Amino acid sequence: MSNPLGIGVVGAGAIATRLMAHLRLPDTAGKVKLAAVCDPVPGRAEAAAARYGAAAGYESYEELLRDPSVDIVTICSPIGLHYEQGVMAIEAGKHVHFNKTMTTTTADADDLIRRAAAANVRLVASPGMMINQASRRKRKLYLEGALGQLAWAITGTTMGDGAYHLNEDVRTGSDVLSNVNPGWYFRKPGGGPIYDATVYPLHELTGILGPAKRVTALSGIGIPEHWFGQERIETEMDDSTILLLDFGQAVHAVVYSTIAGAATEWAPSIYGTKGALVGSKFGDEPLKLEDDRLPHVSGEHAELREAHVYEDIMQLVRWVREDIPSVANAEHARHVIEIIESGYRAAETGITQELRTTFEPLALSEL
Numbered sequence: 555m556s557n558p559l560g561i562g563v564v565g566a567g568a569i570a571t572r573l574m575a576h577l578r579l580p581d582t583a584g585k586v587k588l589a590a591v592c593d594p595v596p597g598r599a600e601a602a603a604a605r606y607g608a609a610a611g612y613e614s615y616e617e618l619l620r621d622p623s624v625d626i627v628t629i630c631s632p633i634g635l636h637y638e639q640g641v642m643a644i645e646a647g648k649h650v651h652f653n654k655t656m657t658t659t660t661a662d663a664d665d666l667i668r669r670a671a672a673a674n675v676r677l678v679a680s681p682g683m684m685i686n687q688a689s690r691r692k693r694k695l696y697l698e699g700a701l702g703q704l705a706w707a708i709t710g711t712t713m714g715d716g717a718y719h720l721n722e723d724v725r726t727g728s729d730v731l732s733n734v735n736p737g738w739y740f741r742k743p744g745g746g747p748i749y750d751a752t753v754y755p756l757h758e759l760t761g762i763l764g765p766a767k768r769v770t771a772l773s774g775i776g777i778p779e780h781w782f783g784q785e786r787i788e789t790e791m792d793d794s795t796i797l798l799l800d801f802g803q804a805v806h807a808v809v810y811s812t813i814a815g816a817a818t819e820w821a822p823s824i825y826g827t828k829g830a831l832v833g834s835k836f837g838d839e840p841l842k843l844e845d846d847r848l849p850h851v852s853g854e855h856a857e858l859r860e861a862h863v864y865e866d867i868m869q870l871v872r873w874v875r876e877d878i879p880s881v882a883n884a885e886h887a888r889h890v891i892e893i894i895e896s897g898y899r900a901a902e903t904g905i906t907q908e909l910r911t912t913f914e915p916l917a918l919s920e921l
């Protein structure tokens with residue numbers, strides 16, 4: 555395929571505007587161009603289109619999907635909308651990139667995967683953690699037996715205090731592109747720091763160790779309200795959750811999503827009888843190297859925020875144009891979604907949940 559694909563950006567908030575800054579750079583233009591953006595807040599899509607050079611700005615998603623110049627979409631709306639918007643995109647024949655997380659339930663993820671296969675469209679779901687060189691080196695060391703017998707692991711995030719999303723630059727201004735309300739981050743469905751942030755370490759942990767078998771959890775709300783300017787936001791989704799995963803053969807992992815106090819920040823610590831991966835090191839050996847770069851992130855892209863999400867979009871673009879599948883795929887996303895959904899169910903019921911989904915983790919020959 556020689557013509558650039560047209561991309562439609564769904565939602566014009568924090569991640570969308572950061573991605574549009576990447577998509578307007580000249581090196582991207584030969585492969586994908588900004589065809590349209592939509593957002594239901596009056597004037598926001600138009601303002602984003604003007605600022606970032608998208609060909610069209612729409613107030614409705616339906617209009618964007620009807621635009622024949624849109625070949626693929628990147629869904630940048632609140633997580634609770636992703637499933638329904640994914641279905642609509644597939645029905646319109648568009649390939650889809652999801653800004654994490656793809657859906658909130660396993661059943662919805664199953665349905666998207668089934669529909670995409672039937673319609674012959676591609677799905678890429680962020681975060682594509684296993685595209686990272688450091689994460690791939692960890693998987694390789696594990697597969698080569700460098701850790702000895704696997705013992706246990708711990709990872710997680712501390713985004714539950716909400717401070718990050720309440721204070722992002724798109725939230726603190728007064729014009730339509732800088733007064734984006736973050737209320738959904740605290741509401742059901744789709745809010746809460748696991749779907750938004752802990753999804754990163756969950757992808758990396760399972761990307762390194764492979765699929766988990768069971769999950770149990772304890773969960774609750776630590777901070778009952780937040781303030782966005784004068785607006786009070788009640789916390790509906792738990793902000794303090796500790797998941798306990800079973801990988802089989804007595805290998806267990808703690809995955810926390812809390813309001814403070816990181817044991818390890820995002821990158822997991824994985825312990826074995828012969829060695830440990832701690833953060834981005836194997837013993838004293840650094841696994842994150844200065845020259846590391848994601849396949850599509852060079853030049854100005856490397857200086858811009860969210861370059862890893864731009865990479866995930868370019869994985870979809872490459873898949874559509876060159877038929878090269880991405881490791882940031884819907885099956886891995888579905889497994890992580892099942893862990894999250896089942897974890898909340900375990901916390902509610904007190905019953906450990908069996909996991910039924912799997913995915914194909916990277917083989918040694920691919921690393």
Ligand SMILES: NC(=O)c1ccc[n+]([C@@H]2O[C@H](COP(=O)([O-])OP(=O)(O)OC[C@H]3O[C@@H](n4cnc5c(N)ncnc54)[C@H](O)[C@@H]3O)[C@@H](O)[C@H]2O)c1
Pocket residue numbers: 564565566567568569570592593594595598615629630631632633635653654655722724734735736749750860863
């Ligand atoms: N903020 C970040 O740092 C960040 C980083 C990476 C990924 N993400 C992910 O990106 C997604 C969006 O997060 P965000 O922080 O950009 O949210 P946001 O609140 O900044 O923006 C969401 C936008 O979606 C719009 N919207 C609401 N309903 C819509 C609809 N029906 N159709 C189209 N647009 C609609 C809102 O008006 C708003 O402009 C989430 O899945 C989040 O996890 C966020």
